[in-house]
Amino acid sequence: MSSFPTWYFDESQIVGIDFEDIAQVETFDCKQTSSAPEIEQVLVKRLGISSGHTIIDLGAGTGTFAIQAALKGASVHAIDISRSMLAYAQQKARKMGATTIKFHRDGFLTYKHNDDLADFVITKAALHILPDFWKMVALMRVSSMLKPNGILYLRDVIFSFPISQYEASIDEWIEHSSKPEGEGWTVKDYQIHMREEHSTFAWIIEGMLTRAGFEITQANYLTPTAAEYVCIKTA
Numbered sequence: 001m002s003s004f005p006t007w008y009f010d011e012s013q014i015v016g017i018d019f020e021d022i023a024q025v026e027t028f029d030c031k032q033t034s035s036a037p038e039i040e041q042v043l044v045k046r047l048g049i050s051s052g053h054t055i056i057d058l059g060a061g062t063g064t065f066a067i068q069a070a071l072k073g074a075s076v077h078a079i080d081i082s083r084s085m086l087a088y089a090q091q092k093a094r095k096m097g098a099t100t101i102k103f104h105r106d107g108f109l110t111y112k113h114n115d116d117l118a119d120f121v122i123t124k125a126a127l128h129i130l131p132d133f134w135k136m137v138a139l140m141r142v143s144s145m146l147k148p149n150g151i152l153y154l155r156d157v158i159f160s161f162p163i164s165q166y167e168a169s170i171d172e173w174i175e176h177s178s179k180p181e182g183e184g185w186t187v188k189d190y191q192i193h194m195r196e197e198h199s200t201f202a203w204i205i206e207g208m209l210t211r212a213g214f215e216i217t218q219a220n221y222l223t224p225t226a227a228e229y230v231c232i233k234t235a
């Protein structure tokens with residue numbers, strides 16, 4: 001029986017791009033160039049992930065980051081709500097010889113961590129799927145999964161353009177980032193993202209991180225529509 005109240009957010013209702021769709025899953029790695037293996041390898045090194053560390057990857061997708069962390073000897077929990085994504089990631093991990101990953105079909109708001117507290121929680125391009133109230137709940141849950149002084153790495157579509165320029169900024173983002181069909185994320189994908197998903201402003205995310213008990217040690221505004229944070233659990 002579920003231990004969550006009846007008013008709890010239903011993570012199984014897919015919004016935005018449908019990552020249960022096999023066609024989406026199979027083309028994901030070609031489209032998501034920000035998660036290429038060499039980029040994830042650099043991130044693993046930059047965060048200092050190594051053998052003996054416990055890592056949780058929330059919204060792990062096709063598992064590229066989880067695989068690179070596992071190949072460094074870390075023990076990884078790869079969490080994703082999509083069965084298709086998880087199946088694909090599992091197959092990829094097998095092929096790559098990444099044997100220290102446990103896969104869990106769960107979400108930000110439902111995953112219960114029953115292992116050693118984590119040294120690192122990673123979440124990339126996924127938190128935006130939740131409305132802001134539930135992002136805050138998710139970040140408090142993340143904090144409870146981490147050791148004292150554990151690290152949260154968050155990267156997502158996060159807006160740092162001046163609020164008054166929202167229309168031009170979003171138009172510019174879509175125009176410059178979209179690719180023709182078959183070559184990457186299309187105009188239609190970006191429009192779905194804006195209409196149906198819940199990306200928000202940097203100042204909102206930063207307020208939430210602080211209130212969830214994190215100190216932000218690095219904030220990088222990669223573009224006006226993407227940011228990454230390295231945070232330490234202090235409370």
Ligand SMILES: C[S@@+](CC[C@H](N)C(=O)[O-])C[C@H]1O[C@@H](n2cnc3c(N)ncnc32)[C@H](O)[C@@H]1O
Pocket residue numbers: 011019032035058059060061062079080081082085106107108109123124125126129
């Ligand atoms: C854009 S992909 C990002 C995958 C990967 N983190 C990366 O950087 O390439 C977003 C992932 O979040 C997953 N997802 C969607 N809602 C979720 C939820 N509530 N909890 C956990 N994962 C979720 C999707 O199934 C998808 O695999």
